[in-house]
Amino acid sequence: MSDLYREQLLEHYHEPQNYGVLPEADVDVQLDNPTCGDTIHLTARLDPEGRIAKVMFEGHGCVISMAAASMLTEDVVGKTPQEVAALELHDVEEMMGGLRLSMGRVKCALLAVNALKKGLRESGRL
Amino acid sequence: MSDLYREQLLEHYHEPQNYGVLPEADVDVQLDNPTCGDTIHLTARLDPEGRIAKVMFEGHGCVISMAAASMLTEDVVGKTPQEVAALELHDVEEMMGGLRLSMGRVKCALLAVNALKKGLRESGRL
Amino acid sequence: MTWNLEELRREFPILQQQVHGKRLVFLDSAASAQKPRAVIEALTTVYTTAYANVHRGLYSLAEAATAHYEEAREKIAHFIGASDPGELIYVRNATEALNLVAYAWGRKHITAGDRIVITEMEHHSNLVPWMMLAQERGAELAYLPVTAAGELELTALPPLLADGRTRVVAFTLMSNVLGTIPPAQELTAMAHAAGALVVADGAQAVPHLPVNVQTLGVDFLAFSGHKLGGPGIGALWGRRRLLEAMPPFLFGGDMILSVKKHSATWNELPYKFEAGTPAIAEAVGFGVAVDFLSALGMEAVQQHEQMLVAYALERLPEVPGLHILGPTHPHRGGAVSFWLEGIHPHDIASVLDSEGICIRAGLHCAEPLHARFGLPASARASFFIYNGTDDVDALVAGLQGVVKLLRR
Amino acid sequence: MTWNLEELRREFPILQQQVHGKRLVFLDSAASAQKPRAVIEALTTVYTTAYANVHRGLYSLAEAATAHYEEAREKIAHFIGASDPGELIYVRNATEALNLVAYAWGRKHITAGDRIVITEMEHHSNLVPWMMLAQERGAELAYLPVTAAGELELTALPPLLADGRTRVVAFTLMSNVLGTIPPAQELTAMAHAAGALVVADGAQAVPHLPVNVQTLGVDFLAFSGHKLGGPGIGALWGRRRLLEAMPPFLFGGDMILSVKKHSATWNELPYKFEAGTPAIAEAVGFGVAVDFLSALGMEAVQQHEQMLVAYALERLPEVPGLHILGPTHPHRGGAVSFWLEGIHPHDIASVLDSEGICIRAGLHCAEPLHARFGLPASARASFFIYNGTDDVDALVAGLQGVVKLLRR
Numbered sequence A, B: 001m002s003d004l005y006r007e008q009l010l011e012h013y014h015e016p017q018n019y020g021v022l023p024e025a026d027v028d029v030q031l032d033n034p035t036c037g038d039t040i041h042l043t044a045r046l047d048p049e050g051r052i053a054k055v056m057f058e059g060h061g062c063v064i065s066m067a068a069a070s071m072l073t074e075d076v077v078g079k080t081p082q083e084v085a086a087l088e089l090h091d092v093e094e095m096m097g098g099l100r101l102s103m104g105r106v107k108c109a110l111l112a113v114n115a116l117k118k119g120l121r122e123s124g125r126l
Numbered sequence C, D: 001m002t003w004n005l006e007e008l009r010r011e012f013p014i015l016q017q018q019v020h021g022k023r024l025v026f027l028d029s030a031a032s033a034q035k036p037r038a039v040i041e042a043l044t045t046v047y048t049t050a051y052a053n054v055h056r057g058l059y060s061l062a063e064a065a066t067a068h069y070e071e072a073r074e075k076i077a078h079f080i081g082a083s084d085p086g087e088l089i090y091v092r093n094a095t096e097a098l099n100l101v102a103y104a105w106g107r108k109h110i111t112a113g114d115r116i117v118i119t120e121m122e123h124h125s126n127l128v129p130w131m132m133l134a135q136e137r138g139a140e141l142a143y144l145p146v147t148a149a150g151e152l153e154l155t156a157l158p159p160l161l162a163d164g165r166t167r168v169v170a171f172t173l174m175s176n177v178l179g180t181i182p183p184a185q186e187l188t189a190m191a192h193a194a195g196a197l198v199v200a201d202g203a204q205a206v207p208h209l210p211v212n213v214q215t216l217g218v219d220f221l222a223f224s225g226h227k228l229g230g231p232g233i234g235a236l237w238g239r240r241r242l243l244e245a246m247p248p249f250l251f252g253g254d255m256i257l258s259v260k261k262h263s264a265t266w267n268e269l270p271y272k273f274e275a276g277t278p279a280i281a282e283a284v285g286f287g288v289a290v291d292f293l294s295a296l297g298m299e300a301v302q303q304h305e306q307m308l309v310a311y312a313l314e315r316l317p318e319v320p321g322l323h324i325l326g327p328t329h330p331h332r333g334g335a336v337s338f339w340l341e342g343i344h345p346h347d348i349a350s351v352l353d354s355e356g357i358c359i360r361a362g363l364h365c366a367e368p369l370h371a372r373f374g375l376p377a378s379a380r381a382s383f384f385i386y387n388g389t390d391d392v393d394a395l396v397a398g399l400q401g402v403v404k405l406l407r408r
């Protein structure tokens, strides 16, 4: 069975972490991937030093986009907006357990992090 | 040396028959082949029965177009306009001694006969 | 069985390969078909024995290339029932063919207040060119709806034709998502009776069933060579009378008769619409692909694919939570789209890939159609001559695995 | 000698063949070049191992095809000095590339009273699109004259730029008839200083000398893959900023981001300009052809051809009554056109063909240029990497025979 669908990913997919909407969020953003029909609604709060304190997401999409979102909500806690802005495909692949994404799935994996970057920009934190 | 340039053709090319302009012509027509720069000015007289009595031509162009014109002026004498209208590539090839023309040269060979057809149409004989 | 499948498969070198150690189960021919050995070899033959630029060359090599290029045109024209090869124009793909009509015919004939009718099941290539033409000209773009069963709502057409404002009706001869085969003759007769032209998108129909422009009565037919086993090339067929009255689309070498500094006159058909050096070896390969299909016979091709569709329609519902889009009777084309409850089509495609099974997932360039069915995407398996019931079996087994892996 | 010619010729299978029992002397590469074995084999490899439709496929075969297709784009962009592969758009040929600019950029930016400047030495493909655009928009089409020596009359440009009405200056980087290489950097600087864009026709330059869009400073560059040893394909390079501000040209699959029933948004570059299934294997072959030339080195290619031009310019005048068109110094491209007193170019080509020598005769898609020189047609021999001085010798001997046969 596909290497893409290893246990760890499937767990995040079936039982996503931080699923839902964060009340009184500093960041509140919606991002779609129209080619796939993936959508994400991401909310985040920052701590007094401006670091990411908590992130939650809602949405639907494929295993890759949903697992990546779930993992991201855990992974970015404590990062500065600048550190988030610097995250690249490679970092997301690492975050997902050293996965190697094929071109066709890159957009799925990046949906959540791109949403977070967009939200940070729109809320003036970047 | 090329089969296309057999003695007979070259003779017609170097010493064209019926070269010039026929005075008091019934048919007087100009035709160009813009892709090649070949031009022909063809004049013809019909006999009382409406058959081609004499054809003369002037112009410049390649060996094929000029030789074909020269041969045509001899070949069509005595033909009715309808017989001229019925002349096809195959007939021109026969007239030129059983030549097989390549696609690129067909237009050259047909210039004179097409001019004559056009002249007959324009003068109301067809 | 209409032909020996094992023998036929041997004609397709790519099918001999293994993917992830499994037999390649290629179920994405609706996107682009695999190439028979004869086509691949024809390219090599052209390039090693008879390549030169066509038309203007007076040497033997150029004449040989031109002859092969034009023979292919005759074969392709004949393949779609056109008697006049001058009506067949080489283009890059069906998309360019449809744009050619929208630009060259459309910009001349569509004016403010006119109506263009298309259908909800159109591929973007037979949709966006008309949308942009309508926007540019201030014309109306109207859609023939698709029923829940995936058929065209024919009763919606007469009202759209009644006021005489409809200039063109454009529709696919086979949906690349639903497999639906609209009643082209009927639609054409209605459009013509109302004074509208008919543009048929044959991208899916031409490779998979007998298409005859005379019988259908359509005015333009767009199709792709790469979808019937040829290289990266396509064709537009149009009625001589219409093509002659149209201005050219692309301007440049070969399509002109004469160029002065401030005026130009156009070459005869089909060259008027073929600007610049054409895809020469590709055209020859297109002709060879058509020969290959003709040798099988398009009736047999259709019959073979209907057999596969019938088998797939029978077996796919074994997969729990699987829903088929489009007609569930086998009088349809071999593009079978479906969705699985709770599972994203992308995941279906990725998991099947690890089993060597190639299907497509997404919108299949038909977003309004997916909107019609309220689906963000779907999965599609599509058949061609080299597919067999073993491919359907592999698909069903693969889908069972997908469900096991991804559904809780 | 910059490389071993015999070895290089063995890489071109078609050159091994005999024509009319004679060695093939191919002197028509300016029309289309012969293909190296590596290109021909690349097509076979794609079709036998990694063919599928690109971009939207989620299975390995489609991913492999997409990867090869995009790697080729990177190589081709790099070949012309572009750092951003998103600026490189695949088209059918240079002609389509130029039409794309004239349609998509031109219809947006050219209005009544504007001026478009081209030159008298343009190929119809860089002439007629501008003529039609000017006619449609009520703009003026002005020509930079060609001197008797076959150079551009540069002093004519400043007056055409002075009134600020010139929006675009389009010129060839190498004349396909005269071999002239206009001073592109100088022309570009002048045009830019006057606020005009520069469209460069690289159809002849890109295969034959180093072309770097950064150094040249041009805004668009059109060229053909088939003229540099690739299959039937071409490319347009344009500045990202300009391409992004342009509306799309062809509409349909792959070039969209999203399609609703009455609106659509466009994909990012370069896909916005690549509608429908592209010529996939052809793009890969284009990349391999570029690799082939890069391995030789474009400086070496230019040097080799200049050597041949110098030799031809020395030997051709031996033929009585032969007149060369264009520069008689060797700092020019390897397209050498000429005419023979009293002999029609068509006859030259036909007679030479019987000796296995392929040259072109006619207007070479440059009718206004021939009008400038008062010639109804000309003959042209053009060189590429596989030509040698033996080909020039064969040409001269052949021409001597032509004179003997046809001149009295």
Ligand SMILES: Cc1ncc(COP(=O)(O)O)c(C=O)c1O
Binding pocket: C253, C275, C276, C277, C278, D030, D031, D093, D094, D095, D096, D123, D125, D126, D172, D174, D175, D176, D201, D203, D204, D224, D234, D365
């Ligand atoms: C200078 C020049 N521009 C444009 C073209 C057109 O190229 P293509 O026929 O590949 O479109 C050619 C070749 O014929 C050419 O020589």
Ligand SMILES: Cc1ncc(COP(=O)(O)O)c(C=O)c1O
Binding pocket: C030, C031, C093, C094, C095, C096, C123, C125, C126, C172, C174, C175, C176, C201, C203, C204, C224, C234, C365, D253, D275, D276, D277, D278
């Ligand atoms: C119904 C239909 N129309 C048009 C097209 C466009 O074909 P192409 O991509 O070859 O231009 C396709 C294929 O993608 C199709 O399925």
